[in-house]
Amino acid sequence: MASFGSTAWSSVGKKVITGITGLALLGFVIVHLIGNFTLLLGPGAFNGYAHFLETAVHGWLIYAFEAAIILIFLFHIVSTYSVAWFDKRAARQEAYKYQSNAGGKSHKTFSSTTMIYTGTLLLLFVIYHIKVFKYGSHEMIMVHGVEMKNLFRTVVLEFKQLWFMCATVVLMALLGFHLRHGAWSAFQSLGWANDRYLPVLTRIALVISILLAIGFILIPIYIYFVGDPNAIVGPGGH
Numbered sequence: 274m275a276s277f278g279s280t281a282w283s284s285v286g287k288k289v290i291t292g293i294t295g296l297a298l299l300g301f302v303i304v305h306l307i308g309n310f311t312l313l314l315g316p317g318a319f320n321g322y323a324h325f326l327e328t329a330v331h332g333w334l335i336y337a338f339e340a341a342i343i344l345i346f347l348f349h350i351v352s353t354y355s356v357a358w359f360d361k362r363a364a365r366q367e368a369y370k371y372q373s374n375a376g377g378k379s380h381k382t383f384s385s386t387t388m389i390y391t392g393t394l395l396l397l398f399v400i401y402h403i404k405v406f407k408y409g410s411h412e413m414i415m416v417h418g419v420e421m422k423n424l425f426r427t428v429v430l431e432f433k434q435l436w437f438m439c440a441t442v443v444l445m446a447l448l449g450f451h452l453r454h455g456a457w458s459a460f461q462s463l464g465w466a467n468d469r470y471l472p473v474l475t476r477i478a479l480v481i482s483i484l485l486a487i488g489f490i491l492i493p494i495y496i497y498f499v500g501d502p503n504a505i506v507g508p509g510g511h
Contacts, residue, residue: 292460294345294346302452312496313495316423324421346399383450385454395447406431429502432500437493442490445489457478
């Protein structure tokens with residue numbers, strides 16, 4: 274009997290891991306966008322939201338959440354790269370050997386053929402995003418007697434840079450392409466897609482990817498043209 278490890282790291286097992294972690298990251302992206310929309314409500318709302326995340330359960334909630342996201346990212350990245358570079362290469366060599374077709378459902382699109390590249394670019398963006406917004410220098414302010422980071426000012430100042438705003442818009446468009454294929458592919462990897470449901474799931478994935486891409490694109494554009502880094506935080510803040 275095959276061990277759990279060998280089963281999980283088989284070609285099928287890695288696709289399942291990629292699907293599960295992909296859906297988990299999709300959920301994270303949705304929640305992250307909802308949180309980012311507080312930027313449109315002003316510094317009080319966004320700084321309050323960020324401060325809550327950093328201090329909930331005495332600060333342990335954010336650490337537990339970040340640890341979980343890091344593990345999900347690692348499993349997703351390792352399984353994805355392994356399938357893309359090793360399993361598919363072996364499959365191609367086997368196909369050449371026997372001169373056979375891959376068969377199955379073929380859904381080759383720009384999204385599907387660039388997944389590894391868009392994923393790599395998005396990973397680099399996430400690293401830079403964390404470096405600037407989590408570990409960068411932030412102005413400290415007092416709001417209702419509570420000291421907190423003026424993260425709103427940091428975000429606005431970053432997006433006021435034309436290159437960063439444009440880079441974010443392009444990368445969020447690529448996020449849409451990545452999710453467009455990744456969402457239905459995850460359903461398929463988990464065995465939820467068949468001839469009856471696959472067209473529906475494909476359309477759902479398309480709608481989700483478009484809405485998320487538009488949401489993430491609108492925020493930096495809005496901040497670049499409208500955002501004020503010196504906006505007053507609110508009563509008791511400065």
